[in-house]
Amino acid sequence: MIDLRYYPLNRDKIIWRDYTLDFGLRTYIMGILNITPDSFSDGGEFNSVESSLKQALAMVDEGADIIDIGGESTRPGGAPVSESVEIERVIPIIKTLKERVNLPLSLDTSKAAVGLKGLEAGVDMINDVWGFQREPELAEITSSFKVPAVLMHNQTGTDYSSDIISDIKKFFDKSISIAVNAGMDEKLIILDPGIGFGKTQENNREVLSRLGELCNMGFPVLLGTSRKSIVGTILNLPPKERLEGTLATSTMGIISGADILRVHDVKENKRVALVTDKIVRRDNG
Secondary structure, three states, X not given: OOOOOOOOOOOOOEEEOOEEEXXXXXXXXXXXXXXXXXXOOOOOOOOOHHHHHHHHHHHHHHOOOEEEEEOOOOOOOOOOOOHHHHHHHHHHHHHHHHHHOOOOEEEEOOOHHHHHHHHHXXXXXXXXXXXXXXXXXXXXXXHHHOOOEEEEOOOOOOOOOOOHHHHHHHHHHXXXXXXXXXXXXXXXXXXXXXXXXXXXXXXXXXXXXXXXXXXXXXXXXXXXXXXXXXXXXXXXXXXXXOHHHHHHHHHXXXXXXXXXXXXXXXXXHHHHHHHHHHHHOHHHO
C-alpha cells in the first residue's frame, strides 16, 4: 500500500552552469522531444529542425523546466540505430535550441560517442536509459563535463528476485558506483525507476505504488509514465488518448516524492504539479 505523503529528504540543490534545480521546493517538468520516426507516441512528428524548434518553444511556453532530446526510440522492441544516425538526428536541433531556449537541454542516449558529441554541442544533462551500464565510458564523458545525469533502471527480461524494489536498488547501486568511480559528483545524479522497461504491467504498478522507497535512497527521482502502457493497459486506449491516466500517475508520483516528471503534455502536467505541490509540499511555500 502506498504511503500517501511526500518524503521531504535533505536532497541538495543541483547547481551547474547557469542552472539550478532546487529539489524539495517543487516538481520540475521535463518535456519530451523525440527526433525519431518510430517513437511509440509521437514518432515522425518532430524530425525536422523546424518542427522540433516549434515543439520545443511550445513546451517552454507551457512551463517546461527541461527539454529532453532523443534520437533513438527506446520503446520496447524499438529498432536500434547507429551512432552516426543518432548524432545526425540530434546535433542540429541541439545547436538550434541552444541559441533559442534558455533552459537545460537533456540528451537521451546510452551511447558514449553520441553523448560526447551532444555535450560538445552544448547539452546540459545526460539521460541514460541503461544507467551507465550499457556503455560505462559515457559516465567518464559526463563526469568530464561536470553535468547531471539521469540513471534509469533497465534490464533484459522481466525476471526479478522475491522483491522488485530490492533488485532495482541493487541496479542503482551499481550505476552510482560506475558514475562515482568515473569521477562524477554524487550531487549530480538523478534516478529513474524505468517504468515500462524490463517490467510487466504488474511490475510497473508495484514500482509506482512503492516509489517512495526509491525516493528514500536520497537521490532526486525522475518519473516517466507519460502515455505509457501502464496507463494504456488500464484504460484500453491508444497513446494519444492517455492524458488523464498519465496525470493520475503524475499526481501519485509527486505524492510519493518524485522530483521531475518526464512528459509529452507539458501544460497539463505542469498544472497538476502546481496543485499537488501546493498540497504536499506546503511547508516549502
